[in-house]
Amino acid sequence: MRYYTVRRDGEQRLVVENENGIFDLTSACEDLGRFKDLARAAVISESSVDEIADRHLDAADELDPAAIESPRQPVVPDEVWAAGVTYRISEEAREAESSMPEMYLNVYDSERPEIFFKATPNRTVGPDEDVGVREDSDWDVPEPELGVVLYRGEPVGYTIGNDMSSRGIEGENPLYLPQAKVYDRCCSVGPAVASPSTIGDPHDLEMTIDISRDGETLFRDSTSTGEMDRTCEELVSYYTRHNSVPDLAILLTGTALVPDDEFSLEPDDKITIDVENIGQLRNDVRTV
Structure with missing residues (x-):
């Protein structure tokens, strides 16, 4: 999976792309607004980032490919x-x-x-x-x-x-x-x-x-x-x-x-x- 940061509806969103399409993870879980949130959740649950994303895909909004044509910085490292x-x-x-x-x-x-x-x-x-x-x-x-x-x-x-x-x-x-x-x-x-x-x-x-x-x-x-x-x-x-x-x-x-x-x-x-x-x-x- 590939993870992007985009602006949607005036807000920052964490978006994931896989073989089935593009999905707004933040729409499924408001605590997943940044890639850092996803990484933290993976560590806490002893899972991979992909496994955490998979759990939320069914509830996530599917987006048009245009959603990731102008992405923002995908991760802001310390x-x-x-x-x-x-x-x-x-x-x-x-x-x-x-x-x-x-x-x-x-x-x-x-x-x-x-x-x-x-x-x-x-x-x-x-x-x-x-x-x-x-x-x-x-x-x-x-x-x-x-x-x-x-x-x-x-x-x-x-x-x-x-x-x-x-x-x-x-x-x-x-x-x-x-x-x-x-x-x-x-x-x-x-x-x-x-x-x-x-x-x-x-x-x-x-x-x-x-x-x-x-x-x-x-x-x-x-x-x-x-x-x-x-x-x-x-x-x-x-x-x-x-x-x-x-x-x-x-x-x-x-x-x-x-x-x-x-x-x-x-x-x-x-x-x-x-x-x-x-x-x-x-x-x-x-x-x-």
Whole structure:
């Protein structure tokens, strides 16, 4: 199942899509207004999110497919964290941009992955909202990633994430990473949360990115999450290790889709990220 947040009758609603159609879960149970409510109910009842949703489908309003054409941010995490250098091409790109390239090779080959803080709720946007590029940066790129949605440190679903990055700032000095990664509108997630049973193997998903400007595609590429050198389980383990994690979090798992070094985002560029079994995340670009 895929879970969306939409506005219906002037209110926020939790909507589920399965093979039989699209259903308003909030209409069947007013306590299920957010994905976080569904995850909490699943933990309390020792069930999966899909099992909780199934219990309410018969009483839920069935909706037209148009209901999920313009979804809102599907989940508002207390924190977003991210992993870096999990694909070979990402390691190569980080080496190319950096004044200290050897440190990235050491991370790629080491036992411990790179895990860093990415965003707070007010720095995170949803589908069809603008992502940001820093005004003080002259080399900016999107980073399309598979996101693991966690409730109390346990995976409850998957979404698409865009880990916006100021490569020029990070390349000056690796210690500038927080400024290159954490700023207004630095992260987008959506369009849905797909349950683990819907995703299947998270390490066998096709991922595609398209960046266009004035109607012309400037960069398009695809990969498979099977190219990731770390597993989602491993990354989650290091994120939660000795760390008091919040109830709801997203962990982004790294990127393998890196535009050429000559490319940098500009305001009004359009970014479209597709991940198999989840959907399509679209965002425009603005300067912040």
